[in-house]
Amino acid sequence: MDAFQVWKRLLWKEYREGRLVVLLAAAAPFVLFSLPTHHPPSAMFVVPGAVGVHLAIAFWGAGRGGGKRTGSEFAWTHLPTNPAVEWLASMVVPTIVIAAVGAWYGLMAEQDASGSASGFGYGMSFPLAGMLDLATTFTICYLISMVISNWAAYIFGVFRLVGGTLISVWDLNLIDTPDAVWTVMRTLAAAILGAFIYVVLLRKRSTAMRQGVSLAVVVLITFAPLIPEIPIRQAVSGWISGRQASDILSSYTLQSDDGSVNIHATKPYMQGKAYLVMRDYRLGITRKRRFPVCWVFKVQPDGRAYMAHAENSGVQIIEWNGIKDQVRTVVTMPVRGRFFGGIGWQCSVSPDGRYMALILKSMLHDDAADLWVLDLCNKSSKLVLPSVTTPGAGDSDSAHPKLAWPKGEVAVWTYSSGALAVNLKTLATRRIALDEEEDKR
Amino acid sequence: MTSSTQYAIETSGLSKRYGKHLAVDNLSLNVPKGSVFAYLGRNGAGKTTTIRILLDLLDRTSGEAKVLGMDCVRDALAIKSRIGYVAEAQKMYEWMKVDEIIWFCKGFYPTWDDALAAELKQKLELQGSKKVGEMSRGTQAKLALLLAMAYRPELLILDEPTAGLDVLVRREFLEGVIEIIQEEGRTVFFSSHIVHEVERVADWVGIIDNGRLIKCSTIDDLKAGVKRLVLSFDDQPESFASLPGVLQVEKSGRQAVITTEAFSEETLALARKLNPTDVAVQEMNLEDILVALLGGAEVA
Numbered sequence: 001m002d003a004f005q006v007w008k009r010l011l012w013k014e015y016r017e018g019r020l021v022v023l024l025a026a027a028a029p030f031v032l033f034s035l036p037t038h039h040p041p042s043a044m045f046v047v048p049g050a051v052g053v054h055l056a057i058a059f060w061g062a063g064r065g066g067g068k069r070t071g072s073e074f075a076w077t078h079l080p081t082n083p084a085v086e087w088l089a090s091m092v093v094p095t096i097v098i099a100a101v102g103a104w105y106g107l108m109a110e111q112d113a114s115g116s117a118s119g120f121g122y123g124m125s126f127p128l129a130g131m132l133d134l135a136t137t138f139t140i141c142y143l144i145s146m147v148i149s150n151w152a153a154y155i156f157g158v159f160r161l162v163g164g165t166l167i168s169v170w171d172l173n174l175i176d177t178p179d180a181v182w183t184v185m186r187t188l189a190a191a192i193l194g195a196f197i198y199v200v201l202l203r204k205r206s207t208a209m210r211q212g213v214s215l216a217v218v219v220l221i222t223f224a225p226l227i228p229e230i231p232i233r234q235a236v237s238g239w240i241s242g243r244q245a246s247d248i249l250s251s252y253t254l255q256s257d258d259g260s261v262n263i264h265a266t267k268p269y270m271q272g273k274a275y276l277v278m279r280d281y282r283l284g285i286t287r288k289r290r291f292p293v294c295w296v297f298k299v300q301p302d303g304r305a306y307m308a309h310a311e312n313s314g315v316q317i318i319e320w321n322g323i324k325d326q327v328r329t330v331v332t333m334p335v336r337g338r339f340f341g342g343i344g345w346q347c348s349v350s351p352d353g354r355y356m357a358l359i360l361k362s363m364l365h366d367d368a369a370d371l372w373v374l375d376l377c378n379k380s381s382k383l384v385l386p387s388v389t390t391p392g393a394g395d396s397d398s399a400h401p402k403l404a405w406p407k408g409e410v411a412v413w414t415y416s417s418g419a420l421a422v423n424l425k426t427l428a429t430r431r432i433a434l435d436e437e438e439d440k441r
Numbered sequence: 442m443t444s445s446t447q448y449a450i451e452t453s454g455l456s457k458r459y460g461k462h463l464a465v466d467n468l469s470l471n472v473p474k475g476s477v478f479a480y481l482g483r484n485g486a487g488k489t490t491t492i493r494i495l496l497d498l499l500d501r502t503s504g505e506a507k508v509l510g511m512d513c514v515r516d517a518l519a520i521k522s523r524i525g526y527v528a529e530a531q532k533m534y535e536w537m538k539v540d541e542i543i544w545f546c547k548g549f550y551p552t553w554d555d556a557l558a559a560e561l562k563q564k565l566e567l568q569g570s571k572k573v574g575e576m577s578r579g580t581q582a583k584l585a586l587l588l589a590m591a592y593r594p595e596l597l598i599l600d601e602p603t604a605g606l607d608v609l610v611r612r613e614f615l616e617g618v619i620e621i622i623q624e625e626g627r628t629v630f631f632s633s634h635i636v637h638e639v640e641r642v643a644d645w646v647g648i649i650d651n652g653r654l655i656k657c658s659t660i661d662d663l664k665a666g667v668k669r670l671v672l673s674f675d676d677q678p679e680s681f682a683s684l685p686g687v688l689q690v691e692k693s694g695r696q697a698v699i700t701t702e703a704f705s706e707e708t709l710a711l712a713r714k715l716n717p718t719d720v721a722v723q724e725m726n727l728e729d730i731l732v733a734l735l736g737g738a739e740v741a
Binding site: 002005006008009012013016017067071072073074076077078079080081082204205206 | 496497519521533534546588
């Protein structure tokens with residue numbers, strides 16, 4: 001048997017079966033990005049294009065596994081070819097081609113966007129996202145159609161799109177995070193391995209055994225490394241209540257006051273880690289780091305970011321110097337995580353970088369707020385003004401307390417309490433006279 | 442035991458178990474080279490399971506199986522390149538045209554004979570530009586036969602190739618098979634439920650029931666051994682236990698029809714000892730023999 005002739009024919013078959021979908025998917029970026037007006041490109045073309053290409057690839061994969069499931073695939077039953085060769089030709093090679101189409105789509109999107117005012121500027125993230133997304137979609141749909149049924153694979157293809165998995169993969173900042181890339185690649189590898197088990201290793205075994213083993217291997221490879229990180233309560237309530245696309249991924253961006261440093265934080269669904277990407281536009285530095293689930297609340301122009309991480313003992317305030325890539329725990333505040341956020345949420349760092357003033361939700365009244373002072377050098381925190389704002393006294397969400405740093409003091413002004421100053425060494429509080437207040441303004 | 446080169450297929454103690462169900466039970470089967478071997482039995486008797494084990498499409502639970510002298514698992518690829526296989530309702534790539542699928546299959550067989558393929562295409566009246574999915578089941582079966590024959594396999598395995606085809610198409614297909622077999626003189630292992638049609642083609646027969654091989658011989662030997670004795674009596678005896686190999690006894694008035702699988706002059710002499718007024722011996726066709734051997738149950 002001439003291996004070249006065999007490969008030539010197997011690849012010819014794959015080409016004939018998939019050429020329409022692959023050519024359409026590869027041509028889509030040309031059509032989408034050559035249209036004369038599009039602004040912003042991400043909103044008008046990238047997302048619909050990604051959805052269309054994704055669905056085409058998902059449905060193609062979903063329609064391919066039937067013969068292999070029933071064991072009636074002509075090449076297996078009749079032709080003298082190794083099942084592993086057929087598996088390579090019908091699954092691995094198309095996956096590589098589809099990954100290339102995904103990368104091509106991402107590259108076109110990135111190039112198109114970088115020429116516009118709102119360019120993404122994410123380098124290779126877009127092509128990587130496209131590559132991983134399409135390849136994973138194809139392999140999983142193919143595997144499901146092979147192991148369960150074509151219809152299950154069609155439904156999965158739509159679910160994967162609607163359910164928001166695609167969103168998380170295409171999120172540029174998620175793909176910036178090595179762990180997320182690893183997770184997606186593990187899923188991809190699991191699907192390919194699952195198919196190998198089904199069609200090569202166990203092909204002569206009973207269907208039930210093949211289904212059980214290949215699905216178990218896929219699930220184990222994909223999810224086992226995540227098990228220690230999955231918050232069980234969140235997972236259970238998510239499954240019971242039906243998770244929304246927005247739950248899959250939470251992400252936000254925070255900037256320093258002068259706009260020179262920004263931090264993008266991402267927390268994928270059911271993962272106990274948050275991924276932070278810092279960009280210092282002045283120095284041209286990009287830094288990525290993984291943290292325990294935390295909330296970034298302050299970014300300083302010198303590249304330091306402050307985040308709160310809730311623990312049983314209180315809220316840990318963590319400082320990440322993104323430029324030096326140094327992390328230290330500043331202090332553990334004796335408050336519950338729920339007091340972060342909500343009414344009166346304010347934060348300010350003294351000009352010398354030594355102190356931080358935090359106005360947090362009050363522990364006594366739901367609608368009030370407390371003033372805390374943190375000594376960033378000596379690692380201490382103190383609640384200095386409980387209920388510095390009170391409801392019904394003019395304070396509201398639109399009238400936040402104001403913080404200032406007169407010499408040796410932190411000053412706070414609210415409708416309800418007026419102007420107060422706290423001595424940073426003694427933590428003694430004094431009321432600021434109106435004329436003094438005017439001077440300060 | 443005879444030399445293995447005499448047999449195209451040899452199995453020894455071959456078994457296949459699905460949970461508690463024994464689909465093939467200790468099967469020892471020898472298919473002589475150059476024979477047209479009909480493998481018969483009810484639906485679910487284990488015919489297709491045997492064939493799938495021989496083709497390495499299914500694991501055996503125990504026993505040995507050799508095809509063309511090679512182990513059916515270890516040498517599976519070598520075996521497949523030397524045998525032709527046509528399955529019941531064979532699934533081929535429906536989008537391919539006849540010429541395309543011929544070209545596709547050609548690459549897998551070093552012995553592919555283009556001239557033979559062209560000849561078979563003409564003989565079986567296949568149109569090269571027609572898509573497989575657009576062809577009738579009968580034409581698809583003919584195409585499957587072409588694809589299984591064009592590389593001159595030493596052994597042709599036909600697993601219910603005419604199942605689901607109407608009478609005319611079935612006859613046409615079988616005539617094609619007969620013609621090719623006569624020309625080539627190769628071994629054919631033929632599983633079918635259309636027994637009277639198999640009878641026209643086969644010279645050997647193996648009958649399997651509940652996974653066990655209950656008969657394996659030439660058709661002539663089988664027919665010589667299984668016969669009906671029609672005995673007329675003034676006073677019928679209560680039992681025919683003295684006769685060897687009785688399969689069926691049908692009593693009707695003064696007449697008893699006894700089917701025996703051990704017919705011989707000695708059997709006839711024993712029958713005469715029962716004092717019948719008349720003794721007649723009836724030849725049986727293969728279908729009747731099969732029904733008798735399988736206990737009178739429906740054969741399908």
